[in-house]
Amino acid sequence: MTTATADSAPEATGGTTTMTYREALRLALREEMQRDPSVFLMGEEVGVFEGSYKVSAGLLDEFGPDRVIDTPISEEGFVGAGIGAALLGERPVVEIMTINFLLVAMDQVINHAAKIGTMFGGEVRCPLVIRTPNGGGNQLTAQHSQSFEGWFAGTPGLKVVAPANPADAKGLLKQAIRDEDPVLVVENLPIYKQKGDVPGDPEHLVPIGRARVAREGRDVSIVAHGFATVRALDVAERLASEHGVEAEVVDLRSLRPLDVETVAASVARTNRAVLVEEGWPSYGVTAELAARIQRACFDDLDAPVERVGSAEVPLPYAKNLENAALPNLERIAAAVLATVGLGPQTPVSQH
Amino acid sequence: MAVAQVGVRTDLYERMLLIRKFETESERQYKAARIGGYCHISSGQEATTVGTIEAMTDDDLLVTGYRCHGFALARGVPPEAVMAELFGRRSGCAHGRGGSMHLLDVSRGFYGGWGIVAGQLPIATGLAHGLVRRGREDAVLCELGDGAVNMGAWHESLNLAALWRLPIVYLVINNRYGMGTSVERASAEPEIFKRARAHRMEGERVDGDDLDEVTEAATRLLARAREQREPAVLEAVTYRYRGHSVADAGLNYRTKEEIAEAEARDPIERARARLLERGASEDQLDEAAERAAAAVAAAVEFAENDPEPDVSELAYGMHAAGSDVQFAPMRLGAPYGEDELVFDAGLGR
Numbered sequence: 001m002t003t004a005t006a007d008s009a010p011e012a013t014g015g016t017t018t019m020t021y022r023e024a025l026r027l028a029l030r031e032e033m034q035r036d037p038s039v040f041l042m043g044e045e046v047g048v049f050e051g052s053y054k055v056s057a058g059l060l061d062e063f064g065p066d067r068v069i070d071t072p073i074s075e076e077g078f079v080g081a082g083i084g085a086a087l088l089g090e091r092p093v094v095e096i097m098t099i100n101f102l103l104v105a106m107d108q109v110i111n112h113a114a115k116i117g118t119m120f121g122g123e124v125r126c127p128l129v130i131r132t133p134n135g136g137g138n139q140l141t142a143q144h145s146q147s148f149e150g151w152f153a154g155t156p157g158l159k160v161v162a163p164a165n166p167a168d169a170k171g172l173l174k175q176a177i178r179d180e181d182p183v184l185v186v187e188n189l190p191i192y193k194q195k196g197d198v199p200g201d202p203e204h205l206v207p208i209g210r211a212r213v214a215r216e217g218r219d220v221s222i223v224a225h226g227f228a229t230v231r232a233l234d235v236a237e238r239l240a241s242e243h244g245v246e247a248e249v250v251d252l253r254s255l256r257p258l259d260v261e262t263v264a265a266s267v268a269r270t271n272r273a274v275l276v277e278e279g280w281p282s283y284g285v286t287a288e289l290a291a292r293i294q295r296a297c298f299d300d301l302d303a304p305v306e307r308v309g310s311a312e313v314p315l316p317y318a319k320n321l322e323n324a325a326l327p328n329l330e331r332i333a334a335a336v337l338a339t340v341g342l343g344p345q346t347p348v349s350q351h
Numbered sequence: 352m353a354v355a356q357v358g359v360r361t362d363l364y365e366r367m368l369l370i371r372k373f374e375t376e377s378e379r380q381y382k383a384a385r386i387g388g389y390c391h392i393s394s395g396q397e398a399t400t401v402g403t404i405e406a407m408t409d410d411d412l413l414v415t416g417y418r419c420h421g422f423a424l425a426r427g428v429p430p431e432a433v434m435a436e437l438f439g440r441r442s443g444c445a446h447g448r449g450g451s452m453h454l455l456d457v458s459r460g461f462y463g464g465w466g467i468v469a470g471q472l473p474i475a476t477g478l479a480h481g482l483v484r485r486g487r488e489d490a491v492l493c494e495l496g497d498g499a500v501n502m503g504a505w506h507e508s509l510n511l512a513a514l515w516r517l518p519i520v521y522l523v524i525n526n527r528y529g530m531g532t533s534v535e536r537a538s539a540e541p542e543i544f545k546r547a548r549a550h551r552m553e554g555e556r557v558d559g560d561d562l563d564e565v566t567e568a569a570t571r572l573l574a575r576a577r578e579q580r581e582p583a584v585l586e587a588v589t590y591r592y593r594g595h596s597v598a599d600a601g602l603n604y605r606t607k608e609e610i611a612e613a614e615a616r617d618p619i620e621r622a623r624a625r626l627l628e629r630g631a632s633e634d635q636l637d638e639a640a641e642r643a644a645a646a647v648a649a650a651v652e653f654a655e656n657d658p659e660p661d662v663s664e665l666a667y668g669m670h671a672a673g674s675d676v677q678f679a680p681m682r683l684g685a686p687y688g689e690d691e692l693v694f695d696a697g698l699g700r
Contacts, residue, residue, distance in 0.1 A: 038484075066484070076504050076507050078507075080470075080508070081473055084474040085484065090481050090485070092477075107470055108474075119449050120449055121449060122669075123445065123456075157670075181674065210680070254677075260682075260684045
C-alpha cells in the first residue's frame with residue numbers, strides 16, 4: 001500500500017489515531033476501495049481537484065481515474081448512473097458537493113433508487129451510497145445552507161445516516177458502503193475540520209440504525225444528529241457547570257432506520273426531552289421524534305417535548321441574522337432550561 | 352444484409368402477433384376491471400419492439416419506459432408472468448408489486464420498465480458504465496418515447512454516454528405523440544435523431560414499422576456499441592394505434608383518418624406479406640397466429656388462478672436481508688398498525 005500524498009489520511013492499523021472528520025471519511029473510502037474492487041467514487045471535482053472539501057485528496061493518485069471519476073455538473077445524470085452501476089453489483093459512492101445540489105437529482109433518489117427493492121418485487125438490489133454535507137453557518141446564504149436529510153429519512157426504501165464525529169464518520173461510511181441498499185450519508189460542513197480519535201481497525205464499523213448515548217445525564221435528554229450533536233454536547237457541559245443541570249445527549253447517528261428504543265430509554269430515565277436539528281422543525285426530524293416519543297413515553301414525560309431547529313426562514317447572509325436563525329448554543333440552552341423548569345416555558349426571542 | 356438476417360423468420364412474426372394479441376387482451380381485461388392502475392398499450396409498434404430485441408444478444412441489457420408489455424414478451428419473459436403482474440398476482444414478474452409499468456426479468460437482462468418519463472435514461476447509462484467496469488463486452492438497449500427527449504435527463508445521459516464512450520443505444524420510439532402532444536408541438540428539433548450530433552454521437556432514423564429495417568439498424572448500432580464502445584441514438588418512427596393509456600380514447604388530438612392511414616401500413620401485415628414473398632406458406636403463418644392466441648389465453652388463465660400476494664408480506668423486498676435488525680428499534684413508537692403491516696413480515700428479503 002502506498003501513502004499517496006502528504007495530506008492524505010494518516011496510516012492507522014491498530015489502536016486509535018487522532019484525525020479530522022474529513023480524514024476519517026477519506027480513510028473509510030481508502031480502506032473500502034482497497035478491500036473491494038467494485039467500490040468506486042464518482043462526483044464533481046472528486047479527482048483532480050481532490051474534492052470541494054478535500055475529502056478525496058490523494059485518492060485519484062492511489063486508485064486511478066477508473067475508480068475516482070470526475071463527472072460533469074450533471075447530478076441527475078450521475079446519480080442515475082450510480083444507480084445503474086449498482087444494479088449490476090458495482091458499489092458506487094457518489095459525492096454530491098452539498099445537499100443543496102441533491103435537489104436536482106431528487107427524482108433519481110426518491111422516485112428511482114428508493115423504489116427499486118419494492119417495486120421490482122425484491123428481484124434486484126441497489127447498493128448505492130450518496131455522500132453529501134448539509135448545514136449552514138458560513139454565510140453561504142439561502143441556497144447553500146440547508147439541511148434536507150429529514151426529507152430523505154421520510155422516504156421508505158432509503159437509509160440515512162449522519163455521523164457527528166470522526167470515529168462515526170469512518171464507521172458509518174464503511175457500513176453504508178457494505179450495505180445492500182441505497183444509503184445517504186449526511187456529512188456536515190462545519191465539522192469536516194473537527195478532530196477525534198478514530199479506530200485504525202479496518203473492520204471498525206458502526207451499525208446502521210443504532211443511536212449512541214454521547215453523554216450521560218439524569219435531568220433531561222437532548223436528542224440530536226450531525227452538527228446539532230456537537231452543539232448539544234457543548235450546551236450540556238455549559239449547563240452542568242453553570243446550572244448543575246445534567247443533560248443526557250443522544251446522538252441518533254442514523255435517521256432511517258431511527259433508533260427509537262435508545263431515545264425512549266433515555267427519556268424514560270430523564271422524563272424530559274429536547275430535540276435539536278439544523279433543519280427547519282416543521283415536518284422535520286424533530287417532528288418525527290416528538291411523535292414517536294409521545295407514543296413510546298406517554299407516561300414518562302414530566303414536561304412537554306421541546307424542540308429547536310433553524311428559524312423558519314430561508315437562511316440570510318448577514319452574520320448576526322444567520323447566527324440568530326441557526327440552532328445556536330443560546331437557543332438550545334434556553335430550551336433545555338425551560339424544559340427542566342429553570343427558564344421561561346416558551347423561550348423568548350434572541351432580539 | 353437485412354434479408355439474410357431476418358429471412359423467413361416466422362418466429363419473429365409470431366412474436367409480433369403475440370404482442371398484438373396480448374395487448375388487445377390486456378385492454379379487454381382492463382375494461383373488465385381485472386387490471387388496474389395505468390395500462391399503456393403498444394399495438395402498432397410491434398416491428399420496432401421485436402426488431403430491436405432481435406438485435407440484442409442474450410447478455411445485452413434492456414431498460415424501458417412504462418409502455419413495456421411488448422418488450423418483456425419479446426425478450427422472452429413468459430406471458431404468464433407478465434399477465435400475472437398486470438393482474439397484481441404473486442407469480443407476476445415483480446410479484447405483484449410493480450404492475451403494468453414495472454415489468455422486469457433480471458435473468459433475461461431486463462432491468463425494468465420505469466414509470467417517470469426519461470427517468471430510466473441515467474440508470475440505463477449507469478448500467479452501460481457498469482458493463483464497462485466489469486469488463487463485459489455487452490451493450491444496453493434503452494427504450495424511451497418521443498416525449499422523453501425534452502427532459503434534462505436525456506441531455507445529461509447522452510452527454511455522459513458520449514463523454515465516457517459507453518456501450519448503449521438509446522432507442523427513441525417516435526410514435527408521433529407524447530400523450531396528446533405531437534412531436535412538432537413539443538420539440539424544437541422534431542427530427543429527434545439529429546440531436547445525437549450535439550453530443551458528437553451517431554444518430555439514425557428508421558421506419559419503425561419495417562421489421563427488416565429496424566433489425567438491421569439495431570443490429571449494426573448495438574454491435575458498434577459493443578465492439579467500439581460507440582453509443583448511438585436510434586429513432587424508430589411508428590404509430591400507436593390506441594390512446595396513451597387505456598383511459599384515453601386517443602381521438603381528441605388526432606383524427607380517425609390518421610389512425611386508419613397508420614393501420615393501413617400495419618407492421619404485422621407488412622411482415623406477413625414479406626414472409627409469403629419469401630416462401631412461407633399461409634398455413635405456417637396461420638399456425639403461428641394460433642399459437643400466439645393460445646399463449647395469450649394460457650396467460651390469462653394462469654393469472655386468474657394465481658393467488659394475490661399475501662398482505663403479511665407488504666414490505667417484501669424493500670430492503671436487503673439483514674435490514675430487519677437495523678429497523679427493529681423503529682417499531683417502538685411507530686404509527687398505529689405499522690407492526691402488523693410492515694415489521695412482522697420482515698423488511699429484508
